[in-house]
Amino acid sequence: MPSVAAAESVRSPPPTPWRLLARAVTGNPLSLLAGAMLVLFLGAALFGPALAPHDPLLTNASRTLAPPSADHWFGTDQLGRDIFSRVLAGTRVDFLIALGSVSLAATLGTTLGMCAGFLGGRTDRLVGRAMDMLMAFPLFVLAMAIVAALGNSVANIVCASALINLPFYVRLARTETGVLRQAGFIEAARLSGARTPRILRRHVLPNLLAPLSVQASLNMGWAMLNAAGLSFIGLGLRPPAPEWGLMVSEGAGYVVSGEWWVPLFPGIALMLSVLTFNLLGDTLPAVVDPRRR
Amino acid sequence: MGPLLELRNVSKVYPTKRGSLHAVDGVDLDIFAGESVGLVGESGCGKSTLARLVARLADPTGGTIHFAGRPIGAIPAAAFAGQPERGRIQKVFQDAGDSLNPRITVAESIAEPLELLRGLSDPRARHHRVAELADLVALPRACLDRYPHQLSGGQRARAGIARALGSEPSLLVLDEPTAALDVSVQAVILRLLADLRARLGVSYLFVSHDLQVVRLLCPRIAVMYLGRIVETGDTATVFAQPQHPYTRALLSAAPGGRHGPRIRLDGEVRSPINPPPRVCRFHGRCPQGRPECTESAPALRPTPPGTLAACHFPSATPPNPPS
Numbered sequence: 063m064p065s066v067a068a069a070e071s072v073r074s075p076p077p078t079p080w081r082l083l084a085r086a087v088t089g090n091p092l093s094l095l096a097g098a099m100l101v102l103f104l105g106a107a108l109f110g111p112a113l114a115p116h117d118p119l120l121t122n123a124s125r126t127l128a129p130p131s132a133d134h135w136f137g138t139d140q141l142g143r144d145i146f147s148r149v150l151a152g153t154r155v156d157f158l159i160a161l162g163s164v165s166l167a168a169t170l171g172t173t174l175g176m177c178a179g180f181l182g183g184r185t186d187r188l189v190g191r192a193m194d195m196l197m198a199f200p201l202f203v204l205a206m207a208i209v210a211a212l213g214n215s216v217a218n219i220v221c222a223s224a225l226i227n228l229p230f231y232v233r234l235a236r237t238e239t240g241v242l243r244q245a246g247f248i249e250a251a252r253l254s255g256a257r258t259p260r261i262l263r264r265h266v267l268p269n270l271l272a273p274l275s276v277q278a279s280l281n282m283g284w285a286m287l288n289a290a291g292l293s294f295i296g297l298g299l300r301p302p303a304p305e306w307g308l309m310v311s312e313g314a315g316y317v318v319s320g321e322w323w324v325p326l327f328p329g330i331a332l333m334l335s336v337l338t339f340n341l342l343g344d345t346l347p348a349v350v351d352p353r354r355r
Numbered sequence: 356m357g358p359l360l361e362l363r364n365v366s367k368v369y370p371t372k373r374g375s376l377h378a379v380d381g382v383d384l385d386i387f388a389g390e391s392v393g394l395v396g397e398s399g400c401g402k403s404t405l406a407r408l409v410a411r412l413a414d415p416t417g418g419t420i421h422f423a424g425r426p427i428g429a430i431p432a433a434a435f436a437g438q439p440e441r442g443r444i445q446k447v448f449q450d451a452g453d454s455l456n457p458r459i460t461v462a463e464s465i466a467e468p469l470e471l472l473r474g475l476s477d478p479r480a481r482h483h484r485v486a487e488l489a490d491l492v493a494l495p496r497a498c499l500d501r502y503p504h505q506l507s508g509g510q511r512a513r514a515g516i517a518r519a520l521g522s523e524p525s526l527l528v529l530d531e532p533t534a535a536l537d538v539s540v541q542a543v544i545l546r547l548l549a550d551l552r553a554r555l556g557v558s559y560l561f562v563s564h565d566l567q568v569v570r571l572l573c574p575r576i577a578v579m580y581l582g583r584i585v586e587t588g589d590t591a592t593v594f595a596q597p598q599h600p601y602t603r604a605l606l607s608a609a610p611g612g613r614h615g616p617r618i619r620l621d622g623e624v625r626s627p628i629n630p631p632p633r634v635c636r637f638h639g640r641c642p643q644g645r646p647e648c649t650e651s652a653p654a655l656r657p658t659p660p661g662t663l664a665a666c667h668f669p670s671a672t673p674p675n676p677p678s
Contacts, residue, residue, distance in 0.1 A: 245453060246448050246450055246453035246454035247453065247454050247455055247456040247457075247464075249412055249448075249454070250448065250454040250455070250456075250464075250515075250518070251456070251467065252412065252432070252433075252435075252436050253410065253412065253436075253441075253445060253446055253468075253519075254467040254468035254471055254472065254518065254521075254522075255436050255437070255441050255442065255467075255468055255471030255472040255522070256436060256467065256471060257436055257437065258433065260471075264459070265456050265458075265459075268456070268458035268459065269456070269457065269458055271458075
């Protein structure tokens with residue numbers, strides 16, 4: 063039957079991951095922009111302190127509140143510190159907090175959600191009730207309470223931020239797993255001799271990556287705002303640490319007296335990084351999901 | 356030698372809000388080594404549930420299942436993955452697309468039972484065996500590094516069969532393996548299945564609603580109605596001299612019209628929820644139902660042509676002339 067043989071012929075060869083990434087990024091100008099900004103921010107986070115033209119902590123009483131100039135691109139603050147250097151140096155700590163809390167929340171939340179969704183029954187009820195309890199608190203207030211109780215170190219801010227984001231991952235993973243559990247390939251995996259841990263790791267988790275990557279990317283933005291928010295109200299990092307939220311908080315009062323650059327530049331950095339992660343959330347599924355190739 | 360698979364009084368009852376749903380109700384079935392048995396019946400008669408019970412993907416609520424003499428019915432389905440019988444009973448799914456993980460390549464799907472059930476831990480040996488299996492089912496090797504959505508329906512069906520054969524099963528449960536395929540591809544896949552059985556000597560439990568397919572592939576047939584087997588025996592004999600009124604109606608409804616005038620079944624299928632134990636399941640739809648049929652449910656009994664039928668009045672109408 064030649065016609066059938068032709069219909070069953072082979073289609074184009076599978077593309078490599080790098081080609082996929084390249085295609086996803088170049089295919090959409092917004093993705094390209096997000097990619098470029100991410101590279102910029104990551105560069106600043108890694109090499110920021112080394113690249114900074116001035117010491118971000120060095121005060122200079124003779125040059126307080128100087129407007130942006132060739133020497134101080136973003137101007138100086140009330141203690142004469144170079145705002146450009148401080149914004150650059152702040153990238154690392156803000157990204158560290160966001161990345162730390164998101165990875166922690168995503169890992170723990172996905173594991174819990176997968177188990178709840180796949181095993182059902184008591185596990186599901188237990189995890190569900192725990193998350194309901196967590197969600198019953200105003201989340202930001204909960205984070206404030208944790209940091210206030212445990213002390214405001216970077217580790218505590220990461221943990222508090224991770225905890226308030228946990229329910230979102232648990233819910234997402236639980237719902238998606240509940241749908242996947244019915245899929246034929248899960249039954250086929252059992253038939254192939256796979257036990258539950260292997261099924262979760264090899265068959266469920268890869269199918270959760272696309273929605274999770276979107277969630278994680280959006281979450282990075284929230285986590286940054288969260289960390290900045292905690293610092294803004296005085297529960298995050300302490301002065302004189304160069305941190306965006308803290309810098310906005312410290313500079314907020316100067317807007318009224320005309321020194322707008324003090325809070326503006328760290329604010330813009332914060333806004334751009336949140337935007338970057340939101341835009342990335344649209345790009346990632348195209349890379350992670352083979353069906354969208 | 357005893358049968359390879361022996362089902363005795365196997366039931367699957369699902370609790371529902373309105374009562375207990377008897378999906379499979381007291382089924383006896385033997386499959387011998389190398390034999391191919393066709394299981395036919397209309398939608399909702401419980402044939403897919405029975406296939407899942409035999410493949411040990413679901414737990415029976417009653418009765419016993421013996422495989423090669425060993426009782427396997429009481430082992431929970433989740434724990435059956437670790438049993439030595441897991442590799443010996445495999446299943447080919449109705450929807451091959453749904454049965455392949457969209458996130459892993461076809462080769463990885465086929466390799467999984469090789470690793471877990473055959474203990475093939477060396478990736479190169481596994482790769483070699485995957486290629487062999489692909490050749491066995493005539494799946495182009497170039498398809499192996501692809502994802503399921505990049506394959507055609509026929510290629511996916513071949514991949515599903517290759518995976519099921521990887522653990523070298525002695526019993527293959529085929530749950531309407533061609534129902535999701537185009538007619539032209541169906542014929543090719545059915546030929547492949549017939550060819551594989553001849554070459555490998557695997558037993559088939561072939562679930563289908565297509566009587567012609569069963570007639571071509573299975574020397575023995577079991578007709579199921581509302582959770583029970585109503586007639587079973589040699590396929591040619593059942594086709595030539597159907598004894599149960601339901602079998603007669605089923606045959607008369609088959610396209611081709613070679614089985615006499617069409618028998619129309621009036622009335623509704625009885626509910627599988629809390630069925631009265633003493634009433635014949637077919638009563639109410641049966642063209643020859645009598646009061647006796649509501650007093651005791653018929654069991655499978657030998658009939659003159661040598662088949663088994665569960666009817667108080669087998670062959671009450673003259674048999675159809677052989678086609």
